[in-house]
Amino acid sequence: MALDGVRALVFDVFGTVVDWRSGVAREAAPFLARHAPGTDPAGFADAWRRRYQPAMEAVRSGRRPFTRLDVLHRENLEAVLPDFGIDPARVPPAELDELNLAWHRLDPWPDAVAGLARLKARHIIAPLSNGNIILMTDMAKRAGIPWDCILGAEVARAYKPAPEAYLRTAEVLAMRPEEVCLVAAHNGDLAAARRCGLRTAFVPRPLEHGPGQATDLAPAEEWDAVAPDFGALAEGLGL
Amino acid sequence: MALDGVRALVFDVFGTVVDWRSGVAREAAPFLARHAPGTDPAGFADAWRRRYQPAMEAVRSGRRPFTRLDVLHRENLEAVLPDFGIDPARVPPAELDELNLAWHRLDPWPDAVAGLARLKARHIIAPLSNGNIILMTDMAKRAGIPWDCILGAEVARAYKPAPEAYLRTAEVLAMRPEEVCLVAAHNGDLAAARRCGLRTAFVPRPLEHGPGQATDLAPAEEWDAVAPDFGALAEGLGL
Missing domain, CATH: 3.40.50.1000 (HAD superfamily/HAD-like)
Known part of the structure:
Protein backbone atom coordinates (compact mmCIF):
# COMPACT_ATOMS: atom_id res chain seq x y z
CA MET A 1 0.00 0.00 0.00
CA TRP A 20 -23.97 4.98 14.50
CA ARG A 21 -27.25 3.66 13.11
CA SER A 22 -27.54 0.59 15.33
CA GLY A 23 -26.23 2.49 18.34
CA VAL A 24 -28.62 5.40 18.08
CA ALA A 25 -31.49 3.00 17.42
CA ARG A 26 -30.60 0.99 20.53
CA GLU A 27 -30.33 4.12 22.68
CA ALA A 28 -33.55 5.63 21.32
CA ALA A 29 -35.67 2.48 21.61
CA PRO A 30 -36.77 2.94 25.27
CA PHE A 31 -37.50 6.63 24.66
CA LEU A 32 -39.60 5.82 21.60
CA ALA A 33 -41.41 3.02 23.43
CA ARG A 34 -42.49 5.62 26.02
CA HIS A 35 -43.32 8.51 23.72
CA ALA A 36 -44.20 7.01 20.33
CA PRO A 37 -44.88 3.27 20.69
CA GLY A 38 -44.51 1.34 17.46
CA THR A 39 -41.86 3.63 15.99
CA ASP A 40 -38.98 1.87 14.19
CA PRO A 41 -35.84 2.96 16.11
CA ALA A 42 -33.59 2.56 13.03
CA GLY A 43 -35.90 4.80 11.01
CA PHE A 44 -35.72 7.33 13.85
CA ALA A 45 -31.89 7.15 13.77
CA ASP A 46 -31.97 7.76 10.01
CA ALA A 47 -34.29 10.73 10.38
CA TRP A 48 -32.17 12.30 13.14
CA ARG A 49 -29.02 11.74 11.08
CA ARG A 50 -30.57 13.32 7.95
CA ARG A 51 -30.48 16.68 9.73
CA TYR A 52 -26.73 16.36 10.36
CA GLN A 53 -25.35 17.77 7.10
CA PRO A 54 -27.79 20.72 6.86
CA ALA A 55 -26.96 21.73 10.44
CA MET A 56 -23.22 21.71 9.75
CA GLU A 57 -23.78 23.52 6.46
CA ALA A 58 -24.99 26.54 8.42
CA VAL A 59 -21.54 26.66 10.02
CA ARG A 60 -19.60 25.82 6.86
CA SER A 61 -21.35 28.57 4.93
CA GLY A 62 -20.55 31.15 7.59
CA ARG A 63 -24.22 31.76 8.47
CA ARG A 64 -23.46 30.60 11.98
CA PRO A 65 -20.30 30.68 14.14
CA PHE A 66 -18.66 27.34 14.92
CA THR A 67 -21.01 25.37 17.16
CA ARG A 68 -20.07 21.94 18.45
CA LEU A 69 -21.86 18.86 17.25
CA ASP A 70 -23.51 18.02 20.59
CA VAL A 71 -25.39 21.31 20.32
CA LEU A 72 -26.39 20.66 16.70
CA HIS A 73 -27.51 17.12 17.59
CA ARG A 74 -29.65 18.50 20.43
CA GLU A 75 -31.31 21.04 18.13
CA ASN A 76 -31.82 18.40 15.46
CA LEU A 77 -33.42 16.12 18.04
CA GLU A 78 -36.01 18.72 18.93
CA ALA A 79 -36.61 19.37 15.26
CA VAL A 80 -37.12 15.71 14.34
CA LEU A 81 -39.40 14.67 17.19
CA PRO A 82 -42.59 16.15 15.68
CA ASP A 83 -42.06 13.93 12.61
CA PHE A 84 -42.71 11.04 15.00
CA GLY A 85 -45.67 12.68 16.68
CA ILE A 86 -43.70 13.80 19.74
CA ASP A 87 -43.95 17.37 21.01
CA PRO A 88 -40.46 18.20 22.36
CA ALA A 89 -41.95 20.84 24.67
CA ARG A 90 -43.75 18.05 26.54
CA VAL A 91 -40.61 16.00 27.19
CA PRO A 92 -38.47 16.98 30.19
CA PRO A 93 -35.28 18.65 28.90
CA ALA A 94 -33.14 16.28 30.99
CA GLU A 95 -34.65 13.34 29.09
CA LEU A 96 -33.70 14.95 25.77
CA ASP A 97 -30.22 15.70 27.07
CA GLU A 98 -29.87 12.06 28.01
CA LEU A 99 -31.09 10.83 24.61
CA ASN A 100 -28.69 13.25 22.94
CA LEU A 101 -25.85 11.31 24.58
CA ALA A 102 -26.77 8.34 22.36
CA TRP A 103 -24.06 9.63 20.02
CA HIS A 104 -21.50 9.23 22.84
CA ARG A 105 -22.42 5.55 23.24
CA MET B 1 -10.73 14.07 50.02
CA TRP B 20 11.24 18.45 32.44
CA ARG B 21 14.58 19.50 33.93
CA SER B 22 16.25 16.09 33.82
CA GLY B 23 14.70 15.29 30.45
CA VAL B 24 15.78 18.47 28.72
CA ALA B 25 19.25 18.16 30.25
CA ARG B 26 19.55 14.57 28.98
CA GLU B 27 18.40 15.54 25.49
CA ALA B 28 20.62 18.63 25.34
CA ALA B 29 23.78 16.94 26.63
CA PRO B 30 25.08 15.62 23.25
CA PHE B 31 24.28 18.95 21.57
CA LEU B 32 26.16 20.87 24.27
CA ALA B 33 29.09 18.45 24.13
CA ARG B 34 29.42 19.29 20.42
CA HIS B 35 28.84 23.03 20.55
CA ALA B 36 29.79 24.17 24.06
CA PRO B 37 31.85 21.51 25.80
CA GLY B 38 31.84 21.76 29.57
CA THR B 39 28.36 23.30 29.80
CA ASP B 40 26.18 21.95 32.61
CA PRO B 41 23.10 20.49 30.84
CA ALA B 42 20.83 21.11 33.83
CA GLY B 43 21.86 24.76 33.90
CA PHE B 44 21.09 24.93 30.20
CA ALA B 45 17.64 23.42 30.84
CA ASP B 46 17.00 26.02 33.54
CA ALA B 47 18.07 28.87 31.27
CA TRP B 48 15.87 27.66 28.38
CA ARG B 49 12.93 27.24 30.77
CA ARG B 50 13.39 30.75 32.23
CA ARG B 51 12.28 32.16 28.88
CA TYR B 52 9.02 30.19 29.02
CA GLN B 53 6.82 32.55 31.04
CA PRO B 54 7.93 35.77 29.27
CA ALA B 55 7.22 34.17 25.88
CA MET B 56 3.70 33.14 26.91
CA GLU B 57 3.14 36.54 28.50
CA ALA B 58 3.37 38.10 25.04
CA VAL B 59 0.33 35.98 24.09
CA ARG B 60 -1.53 36.44 27.37
CA SER B 61 -1.15 40.22 27.18
CA GLY B 62 -2.53 40.30 23.64
CA ARG B 63 0.71 41.62 22.13
CA ARG B 64 0.87 38.48 20.02
CA PRO B 65 -1.80 36.13 18.61
CA PHE B 66 -1.96 32.62 20.07
CA THR B 67 1.21 30.78 19.08
CA ARG B 68 1.78 27.18 20.10
CA LEU B 69 4.44 26.28 22.59
CA ASP B 70 6.66 24.37 20.13
CA VAL B 71 7.14 27.65 18.27
CA LEU B 72 7.86 29.60 21.46
CA HIS B 73 10.33 26.93 22.61
CA ARG B 74 12.12 27.12 19.26
CA GLU B 75 12.40 30.91 19.47
CA ASN B 76 13.56 30.67 23.07
CA LEU B 77 16.20 28.15 22.08
CA GLU B 78 17.71 30.51 19.55
CA ALA B 79 17.56 33.30 22.10
CA VAL B 80 19.29 31.34 24.87
CA LEU B 81 22.13 29.79 22.85
CA PRO B 82 24.32 32.94 22.84
CA ASP B 83 24.30 32.85 26.67
CA PHE B 84 26.27 29.62 26.30
CA GLY B 85 28.58 30.97 23.63
CA ILE B 86 26.72 29.32 20.74
CA ASP B 87 25.76 31.31 17.65
CA PRO B 88 22.42 29.85 16.49
CA ALA B 89 23.07 31.03 12.95
CA ARG B 90 26.00 28.59 12.79
CA VAL B 91 23.94 25.55 13.81
CA PRO B 92 21.98 23.75 11.08
CA PRO B 93 18.25 24.52 11.56
CA ALA B 94 17.44 20.80 11.48
CA GLU B 95 19.69 20.28 14.49
CA LEU B 96 17.84 23.00 16.41
CA ASP B 97 14.50 21.50 15.34
CA GLU B 98 15.65 18.18 16.70
CA LEU B 99 16.83 19.65 20.00
CA ASN B 100 13.50 21.47 20.30
CA LEU B 101 11.80 18.06 20.41
CA ALA B 102 13.51 17.49 23.79
CA TRP B 103 10.24 18.76 25.30
CA HIS B 104 8.38 15.91 23.56
CA ARG B 105 10.65 13.32 25.20
Missing part, protein backbone atom coordinates in the same frame (compact mmCIF):
# COMPACT_ATOMS: atom_id res chain seq x y z
CA ALA A 2 1.26 3.46 -0.91
CA LEU A 3 1.43 4.98 2.54
CA ASP A 4 5.19 5.48 2.79
CA GLY A 5 6.08 8.51 4.85
CA VAL A 6 2.69 8.65 6.59
CA ARG A 7 3.14 9.44 10.29
CA ALA A 8 -0.44 9.96 11.42
CA LEU A 9 -3.61 8.11 10.56
CA VAL A 10 -6.72 10.19 11.17
CA PHE A 11 -10.14 8.60 11.03
CA ASP A 12 -13.62 9.49 10.10
CA VAL A 13 -15.64 8.07 12.99
CA PHE A 14 -19.41 7.99 12.37
CA GLY A 15 -19.77 5.08 9.98
CA THR A 16 -16.06 4.33 9.64
CA VAL A 17 -15.12 3.44 13.22
CA VAL A 18 -18.53 3.09 14.85
CA ASP A 19 -21.95 1.84 13.77
CA LEU A 106 -21.89 4.03 19.82
CA ASP A 107 -20.24 0.66 19.38
CA PRO A 108 -17.22 0.22 17.10
CA TRP A 109 -17.43 -2.17 14.17
CA PRO A 110 -16.10 -5.57 15.31
CA ASP A 111 -12.66 -5.12 13.71
CA ALA A 112 -12.11 -1.52 14.75
CA VAL A 113 -10.56 -1.58 18.23
CA ALA A 114 -8.15 -4.44 17.54
CA GLY A 115 -7.19 -2.92 14.19
CA LEU A 116 -6.55 0.49 15.75
CA ALA A 117 -4.35 -1.08 18.42
CA ARG A 118 -2.19 -2.56 15.66
CA LEU A 119 -2.08 0.65 13.62
CA LYS A 120 -1.12 2.60 16.76
CA ALA A 121 2.15 0.68 17.02
CA ARG A 122 3.70 2.76 14.24
CA HIS A 123 1.40 5.72 13.70
CA ILE A 124 -0.27 8.43 15.71
CA ILE A 125 -3.96 7.57 15.51
CA ALA A 126 -6.65 10.18 16.08
CA PRO A 127 -10.23 10.86 15.08
CA LEU A 128 -10.76 13.51 12.43
CA SER A 129 -14.48 13.54 12.99
CA ASN A 130 -17.12 16.22 12.97
CA GLY A 131 -17.97 15.00 16.46
CA ASN A 132 -16.77 17.25 19.27
CA ILE A 133 -14.05 16.46 21.78
CA ILE A 134 -16.16 15.23 24.71
CA LEU A 135 -18.34 13.18 22.36
CA MET A 136 -15.24 11.41 20.97
CA THR A 137 -13.72 11.09 24.45
CA ASP A 138 -16.81 9.54 26.03
CA MET A 139 -17.17 7.18 23.07
CA ALA A 140 -13.54 6.08 23.22
CA LYS A 141 -13.58 5.59 26.98
CA ARG A 142 -16.74 3.45 26.85
CA ALA A 143 -15.60 1.35 23.88
CA GLY A 144 -11.87 1.14 24.58
CA ILE A 145 -10.81 2.97 21.43
CA PRO A 146 -7.09 3.67 21.92
CA TRP A 147 -6.74 7.12 20.32
CA ASP A 148 -3.45 8.95 20.88
CA CYS A 149 -5.28 12.28 20.91
CA ILE A 150 -8.65 13.69 19.93
CA LEU A 151 -8.58 15.87 16.84
CA GLY A 152 -11.41 16.89 14.51
CA ALA A 153 -13.90 19.67 13.95
CA GLU A 154 -13.76 21.21 17.41
CA VAL A 155 -9.96 21.46 17.36
CA ALA A 156 -9.93 22.76 13.77
CA ARG A 157 -13.00 24.95 14.34
CA ALA A 158 -14.29 23.77 10.94
CA TYR A 159 -16.56 20.98 9.74
CA LYS A 160 -15.52 18.49 7.08
CA PRO A 161 -15.47 18.64 4.13
CA ALA A 162 -14.28 22.26 4.49
CA PRO A 163 -10.54 22.33 3.65
CA GLU A 164 -9.72 23.94 7.01
CA ALA A 165 -10.83 20.76 8.81
CA TYR A 166 -8.06 18.78 7.09
CA LEU A 167 -5.39 21.44 6.81
CA ARG A 168 -5.61 22.67 10.40
CA THR A 169 -5.47 19.06 11.58
CA ALA A 170 -2.17 18.57 9.75
CA GLU A 171 -0.95 21.87 11.19
CA VAL A 172 -1.81 20.84 14.76
CA LEU A 173 0.10 17.60 14.14
CA ALA A 174 3.04 19.71 12.88
CA MET A 175 3.07 17.54 9.76
CA ARG A 176 2.91 18.19 6.06
CA PRO A 177 -0.48 17.13 4.61
CA GLU A 178 1.12 14.17 2.82
CA GLU A 179 2.34 12.82 6.15
CA VAL A 180 -1.27 12.45 7.27
CA CYS A 181 -3.66 9.81 5.93
CA LEU A 182 -7.42 9.99 6.31
CA VAL A 183 -9.12 6.64 6.79
CA ALA A 184 -12.80 6.81 5.88
CA ALA A 185 -15.73 4.81 4.59
CA HIS A 186 -16.92 7.77 2.53
CA ASN A 187 -15.56 8.66 -0.90
CA GLY A 188 -16.59 12.28 -0.51
CA ASP A 189 -14.60 12.73 2.68
CA LEU A 190 -11.54 11.15 1.05
CA ALA A 191 -11.88 13.33 -2.04
CA ALA A 192 -11.91 16.47 0.12
CA ALA A 193 -8.88 15.25 2.07
CA ARG A 194 -7.00 14.48 -1.16
CA ARG A 195 -7.68 17.97 -2.48
CA CYS A 196 -5.86 19.24 0.64
CA GLY A 197 -2.87 16.98 -0.01
CA LEU A 198 -3.62 14.28 2.57
CA ARG A 199 -3.17 10.60 1.78
CA THR A 200 -6.30 8.47 1.65
CA ALA A 201 -7.41 5.01 2.78
CA PHE A 202 -10.86 3.64 2.00
CA VAL A 203 -12.46 1.07 4.28
CA PRO A 204 -16.01 0.41 3.07
CA ARG A 205 -18.71 -0.10 5.66
CA PRO A 206 -21.54 -1.63 3.60
CA LEU A 207 -23.90 -1.86 6.58
CA GLU A 208 -23.55 1.73 7.79
CA HIS A 209 -26.97 2.62 6.45
CA GLY A 210 -28.47 -0.80 7.11
CA PRO A 211 -29.34 -3.52 4.62
CA GLY A 212 -29.72 -2.33 1.05
CA GLN A 213 -27.10 0.40 1.29
CA ALA A 214 -26.35 1.77 -2.19
CA THR A 215 -23.60 4.31 -1.54
CA ASP A 216 -19.87 4.06 -0.79
CA LEU A 217 -19.73 0.33 -1.50
CA ALA A 218 -16.64 0.70 -3.68
CA PRO A 219 -13.80 3.19 -4.11
CA ALA A 220 -14.73 6.08 -6.39
CA GLU A 221 -11.09 7.02 -7.05
CA GLU A 222 -7.75 5.29 -6.79
CA TRP A 223 -7.23 5.87 -3.10
CA ASP A 224 -3.75 5.30 -1.67
CA ALA A 225 -5.02 2.27 0.23
CA VAL A 226 -8.19 0.19 0.18
CA ALA A 227 -8.94 -2.49 2.77
CA PRO A 228 -12.08 -4.36 3.84
CA ASP A 229 -11.49 -3.59 7.53
CA PHE A 230 -8.94 -2.13 9.95
CA GLY A 231 -7.25 -5.47 10.53
CA ALA A 232 -6.61 -5.83 6.80
CA LEU A 233 -5.38 -2.23 6.68
CA ALA A 234 -2.86 -2.99 9.43
CA GLU A 235 -1.88 -6.17 7.58
CA GLY A 236 -1.39 -4.22 4.35
CA LEU A 237 0.87 -1.78 6.18
CA GLY A 238 2.97 -4.62 7.53
CA LEU A 239 1.74 -4.16 11.10
CA ALA B 2 -13.29 16.64 48.96
CA LEU B 3 -13.59 15.77 45.31
CA ASP B 4 -17.22 14.58 45.27
CA GLY B 5 -18.91 15.31 41.97
CA VAL B 6 -15.64 15.67 40.07
CA ARG B 7 -15.89 13.98 36.67
CA ALA B 8 -12.66 15.06 35.01
CA LEU B 9 -9.14 15.37 36.38
CA VAL B 10 -6.99 17.71 34.33
CA PHE B 11 -3.27 17.90 34.92
CA ASP B 12 -0.52 20.39 34.75
CA VAL B 13 2.23 18.46 32.95
CA PHE B 14 5.66 20.16 33.02
CA GLY B 15 6.77 19.53 36.58
CA THR B 16 3.61 17.78 37.76
CA VAL B 17 3.52 14.74 35.45
CA VAL B 18 6.98 14.83 33.90
CA ASP B 19 10.47 15.81 35.07
CA LEU B 106 10.34 13.95 28.91
CA ASP B 107 10.01 11.10 31.39
CA PRO B 108 7.13 10.96 33.85
CA TRP B 109 7.84 10.94 37.58
CA PRO B 110 8.04 7.31 38.74
CA ASP B 111 4.51 7.26 40.20
CA ALA B 112 2.79 9.11 37.37
CA VAL B 113 1.80 6.50 34.77
CA ALA B 114 0.58 3.91 37.27
CA GLY B 115 -1.30 6.56 39.24
CA LEU B 116 -2.96 7.94 36.11
CA ALA B 117 -4.07 4.45 35.10
CA ARG B 118 -5.85 4.13 38.46
CA LEU B 119 -7.39 7.60 38.30
CA LYS B 120 -8.62 6.88 34.76
CA ALA B 121 -10.88 4.11 36.04
CA ARG B 122 -13.43 6.63 37.32
CA HIS B 123 -12.47 9.96 35.79
CA ILE B 124 -11.71 11.43 32.42
CA ILE B 125 -8.01 12.29 32.62
CA ALA B 126 -6.44 14.88 30.34
CA PRO B 127 -3.53 17.29 30.33
CA LEU B 128 -4.36 20.95 30.92
CA SER B 129 -0.89 22.04 29.98
CA ASN B 130 0.54 25.00 28.16
CA GLY B 131 2.19 22.43 25.91
CA ASN B 132 0.60 22.05 22.49
CA ILE B 133 -1.30 19.03 21.23
CA ILE B 134 1.46 17.25 19.28
CA LEU B 135 3.95 17.89 22.08
CA MET B 136 1.59 16.23 24.60
CA THR B 137 0.74 13.45 22.13
CA ASP B 138 4.34 12.57 21.35
CA MET B 139 5.21 12.66 25.05
CA ALA B 140 2.30 10.41 25.99
CA LYS B 141 2.98 7.92 23.22
CA ARG B 142 6.65 7.62 24.15
CA ALA B 143 6.04 7.33 27.89
CA GLY B 144 2.77 5.38 27.89
CA ILE B 145 0.74 8.12 29.57
CA PRO B 146 -2.89 6.97 29.22
CA TRP B 147 -4.71 10.27 28.60
CA ASP B 148 -8.35 10.07 27.50
CA CYS B 149 -7.91 13.17 25.37
CA ILE B 150 -5.44 16.02 24.96
CA LEU B 151 -6.70 19.36 26.26
CA GLY B 152 -4.78 22.48 27.21
CA ALA B 153 -3.60 25.77 25.80
CA GLU B 154 -3.87 24.89 22.12
CA VAL B 155 -7.46 23.67 22.48
CA ALA B 156 -8.42 26.64 24.67
CA ARG B 157 -6.34 29.08 22.60
CA ALA B 158 -5.14 30.63 25.86
CA TYR B 159 -2.17 30.12 28.16
CA LYS B 160 -2.50 29.42 31.86
CA PRO B 161 -2.97 31.19 34.19
CA ALA B 162 -5.36 33.18 31.97
CA PRO B 163 -8.94 32.32 33.08
CA GLU B 164 -9.88 31.27 29.53
CA ALA B 165 -7.46 28.36 29.73
CA TYR B 166 -9.44 26.83 32.59
CA LEU B 167 -12.95 27.95 31.64
CA ARG B 168 -12.77 26.88 28.00
CA THR B 169 -11.41 23.52 29.09
CA ALA B 170 -14.49 22.97 31.26
CA GLU B 171 -16.66 24.11 28.38
CA VAL B 172 -15.05 21.65 25.95
CA LEU B 173 -15.68 18.92 28.52
CA ALA B 174 -19.32 20.07 28.72
CA MET B 175 -18.91 20.25 32.49
CA ARG B 176 -19.46 22.89 35.12
CA PRO B 177 -16.13 24.21 36.47
CA GLU B 178 -16.70 22.46 39.81
CA GLU B 179 -16.92 19.11 38.02
CA VAL B 180 -13.32 19.56 36.88
CA CYS B 181 -10.30 19.28 39.17
CA LEU B 182 -6.86 20.60 38.31
CA VAL B 183 -3.99 18.50 39.61
CA ALA B 184 -0.78 20.52 39.80
CA ALA B 185 2.50 20.87 41.62
CA HIS B 186 2.25 24.66 41.46
CA ASN B 187 0.26 26.75 43.91
CA GLY B 188 -0.12 29.59 41.42
CA ASP B 189 -1.73 27.34 38.82
CA LEU B 190 -4.15 25.97 41.42
CA ALA B 191 -5.03 29.46 42.66
CA ALA B 192 -5.91 30.54 39.12
CA ALA B 193 -8.01 27.40 38.59
CA ARG B 194 -9.85 27.97 41.89
CA ARG B 195 -10.68 31.54 40.90
CA CYS B 196 -12.45 30.01 37.86
CA GLY B 197 -14.43 27.61 40.04
CA LEU B 198 -12.43 24.44 39.37
CA ARG B 199 -11.55 22.04 42.16
CA THR B 200 -7.89 21.72 43.10
CA ALA B 201 -5.44 18.95 44.01
CA PHE B 202 -1.85 19.67 45.00
CA VAL B 203 0.86 17.09 44.38
CA PRO B 204 4.23 18.62 45.32
CA ARG B 205 7.23 17.78 43.18
CA PRO B 206 10.15 18.86 45.38
CA LEU B 207 12.76 17.90 42.80
CA GLU B 208 11.23 19.70 39.81
CA HIS B 209 13.89 22.41 39.96
CA GLY B 210 16.63 20.08 41.19
CA PRO B 211 18.15 19.82 44.66
CA GLY B 212 17.62 22.86 46.83
CA GLN B 213 14.21 23.76 45.41
CA ALA B 214 12.59 26.46 47.57
CA THR B 215 9.19 26.93 45.92
CA ASP B 216 5.95 24.93 45.92
CA LEU B 217 7.12 22.55 48.62
CA ALA B 218 3.87 22.90 50.59
CA PRO B 219 0.27 23.90 49.85
CA ALA B 220 -0.23 27.68 49.96
CA GLU B 221 -4.01 27.39 50.41
CA GLU B 222 -6.41 24.71 51.59
CA TRP B 223 -6.66 22.85 48.33
CA ASP B 224 -9.45 20.31 47.93
CA ALA B 225 -6.92 17.49 47.93
CA VAL B 226 -3.24 17.18 48.76
CA ALA B 227 -1.23 14.03 48.08
CA PRO B 228 2.48 13.22 47.89
CA ASP B 229 2.11 11.46 44.53
CA PHE B 230 -0.49 10.20 42.03
CA GLY B 231 -0.74 6.79 43.67
CA ALA B 232 -1.65 8.41 46.99
CA LEU B 233 -4.12 10.67 45.19
CA ALA B 234 -5.83 7.60 43.70
CA GLU B 235 -5.77 5.96 47.13
CA GLY B 236 -7.35 9.03 48.70
CA LEU B 237 -10.12 8.95 46.11
CA GLY B 238 -10.80 5.31 46.88
CA LEU B 239 -9.40 4.06 43.57
